[in-house]
Amino acid sequence: MTVVNLKLGMVEHEGRLCPCDDARAGYLFEVSGQSGFLSGRESCPVTAPSISRTIHERPRHKTVSGLRPSKSQAIALAMEDVESDNDDAVAEDCLKSSNATAPPVRQFHCDTRFPQRKRTANDLATPKLQPSSIDKFILGIWRQVHSPITLSVSFPDRRPEFSLRTGISQEVFRAINSLCRTYCDQSRSSRALEMIIQSYWVECFQARIASIRIEHPECTNVEARMIALKEACSTLGWQEKELRNRINRGRCGVATKKLRIRGLGLSDLCRGRIGFDNGLTTRLRHLAPSLEVAADTLHPGWRDLLRVVDQSGPRRYTGHPHEWVTVDTGPALPLQDTYSHLPLPNGFAYQFVEDCVIDQDVFGSEDPRRDPGLDPDLCQICKEKQSDNATSNCCSCFPNIFGCVRCPSPVQIFHTATGKNNGVVARCPFERGMAIAEFVGFITLGIDGLDVMAGGTPERPYQIFQGNLGNFTRFINHSCRPNCQFQRFYWCGVERVIVVSRGVEAGSEITVDYSDFYWRELKKNCLCGEPGCRFAHQGEIGL
Numbered sequence: 044m045t046v047v048n049l050k051l052g053m054v055e056h057e058g059r060l061c062p063c064d065d066a067r068a069g070y071l072f073e074v075s076g077q078s079g080f081l082s083g084r085e086s087c088p089v090t091a092p093s094i095s096r097t098i099h100e101r102p103r104h105k106t107v108s109g110l111r112p113s114k115s116q117a118i119a120l121a122m123e124d125v126e127s128d129n130d131d132a133v134a135e136d137c138l139k140s141s142n143a144t145a146p147p148v149r150q151f152h153c154d155t156r157f158p159q160r161k162r163t164a165n166d167l168a169t170p171k172l173q174p175s176s177i178d179k180f181i182l183g184i185w186r187q188v189h190s191p192i193t194l195s196v197s198f199p200d201r202r203p204e205f206s207l208r209t210g211i212s213q214e215v216f217r218a219i220n221s222l223c224r225t226y227c228d229q230s231r232s233s234r235a236l237e238m239i240i241q242s243y244w245v246e247c248f249q250a251r252i253a254s255i256r257i258e259h260p261e262c263t264n265v266e267a268r269m270i271a272l273k274e275a276c277s278t279l280g281w282q283e284k285e286l287r288n289r290i291n292r293g294r295c296g297v298a299t300k301k302l303r304i305r306g307l308g309l310s311d312l313c314r315g316r317i318g319f320d321n322g323l324t325t326r327l328r329h330l331a332p333s334l335e336v337a338a339d340t341l342h343p344g345w346r347d348l349l350r351v352v353d354q355s356g357p358r359r360y361t362g363h364p365h366e367w368v369t370v371d372t373g374p375a376l377p378l379q380d381t382y383s384h385l386p387l388p389n390g391f392a393y394q395f396v397e398d399c400v401i402d403q404d405v406f407g408s409e410d411p412r413r414d415p416g417l418d419p420d421l422c423q424i425c426k427e428k429q430s431d432n433a434t435s436n437c438c439s440c441f442p443n444i445f446g447c448v449r450c451p452s453p454v455q456i457f458h459t460a461t462g463k464n465n466g467v468v469a470r471c472p473f474e475r476g477m478a479i480a481e482f483v484g485f486i487t488l489g490i491d492g493l494d495v496m497a498g499g500t501p502e503r504p505y506q507i508f509q510g511n512l513g514n515f516t517r518f519i520n521h522s523c524r525p526n527c528q529f530q531r532f533y534w535c536g537v538e539r540v541i542v543v544s545r546g547v548e549a550g551s552e553i554t555v556d557y558s559d560f561y562w563r564e565l566k567k568n569c570l571c572g573e574p575g576c577r578f579a580h581q582g583e584i585g586l
């Protein structure tokens with residue numbers, strides 16, 4: 044294998060030399076039994092593996108030696124009792140020893156064992172800041188958006204014939220209460236609808252109080268509130284005391300017993316009306332574009348729900364959830380626009396796929412990842428039965444991505460604003476040891492000069508190339524203090540590379556360690572910003 048000429052910063056493509064921004068290629072993981080792997084590059088304009096097979100000078104590959112089935116298993120088992128805190132040092136040692144004779148290629152950090160799930164002793168020793176109610180509320184929203192729940196529901200199109208802006212007379216308030224009561228039956232089938240109605244009712248209730256004070260300037264706020272309560276109760280058929288108690292308890296401004304919020308998450312919205320301060324509104328406003336990207340792409344019909352309050356609007360974000368890059372300062376950007384600085388003749392093109400695609404020109408109908416020596420029904424780690432059928436699967440090593448009903452991983456592509464271009468942000472926490480996703484790409488062989496992940500064995504090698512297609516793992520950046528690692532795992536006798544959490548908090552960037560071997564060949568400064576960053580001046584070496 045050969046690599047791009049990093050010194051020149053050029054890559055040969057179709058007989059031409061193209062500027063080679065080091066973030067443009069896919070990945071290469073070596074199969075030699077060594078650990079680590081090389082990072083990807085931002086959309087190198089190579090479209091077919093054959094194009095790049097002969098044109099580069101030196102290999103750029105990422106190795107996951109510790110992830111090799113036999114070796115990693117052995118190491119993993121042998122290390123099971125080692126104190127978790129030693130992870131990095133141990134991995135580093137293994138990396139050094141396993142790569143002692145490795146050529147000077149760009150390799151990622153090798154991880155030789157799965158992170159242990161729990162660190163009970165440490166958890167007890169280190170008191171952690173508990174998430175605030177607002178954090179929990181926002182987390183609840185992200186969880187719901189990424190869960191299998193349906194965020195759309197068919198319901199009769201009865202829009203309110205009034206607007207809050209026109210003021211809330213007694214008559215209008217009565218109509219609003221009846222509308223809410225009508226919808227409450229519908230809302231049973233959709234929490235989202237329930238939430239919208241409840242928050243709408245609270246808004247109307249507050250507006251009615253304001254109107255009463257204008258109509259009766261002599262009324263105090265408390266008196267106006269009591270009048271509004273009475274009016275609501277007369278339409279809703281609910282005891283005034285109960286409604287008042289609920290509001291006073293800060294529960295929510297529910298309009299009827301039927302509208303009462305059940306369970307988690309949604310109750311917070313109304314509680315927020317009374318219990319949360321402006322912090323929630325500010326946070327939600329800030330997060331709105333990111334939430335809209337997820338909701339629009341994962342639940343295209345969700346905006347229909349807003350019809351009940353006459354606030355539905357056109358869908359803003361279409362396509363795959365990761366075809367949008369969320370930014371701190373405004374609406375999300377189309378992914379390809381964030382690579383417009385690269386001189387790509389046809390622009391940035393990346394196809395998102397759920398599973399690896401096998402290069403049939405190379406492997407025919409064979410899956411090179413399959414190890415014929417393994418029992419395809421048995422998990423190599425837990426020794427339980429593995430099956431793609433969730434009801435008969437017993438292996439729960441990575442219950443969120445294998446043998447389950449798969450939900451979208453709660454992550455988004457975001458603009459890093461620190462010079463790394465894009466990265467991946469976790470919207471929900473990932474417990475240590477939990478899989479975040481499989482490293483998905485084109486299963487091929489013979490790619491030179493581009494970053495690919497190498498897999499298999501010396502007898503049955505293959506590469507996972509993410510240059511043209513794959514999933515969000517292609518956008519994961521390096522950190523000298525990473526919160527994730529790549530691991531090899533066998534599912535139904537087929538080798539997979541997965542991104543495993545070392546403990547990822549909601550809102551943090553997902554990172555892996557690309558390894559010394561990778562950075563040795565990369566003439567660029569690391570921008571991870573960690574106090575112990577090992578490659579902060581890498582780009583200046585040899586200048």
Ligand SMILES: C[S@@+](CC[C@H](N)C(=O)[O-])C[C@H]1O[C@@H](n2cnc3c(N)ncnc32)[C@H](O)[C@@H]1O
Binds near residue numbers: 464521522570
């Ligand atoms: C797999 S890509 C990661 C996604 C990439 N940031 C993008 O926007 O497409 C790897 C490339 O990202 C950049 N990168 C990743 N981590 C970095 C870091 N800590 N410091 C500087 N550049 C980094 C490097 O250019 C690297 O070759």
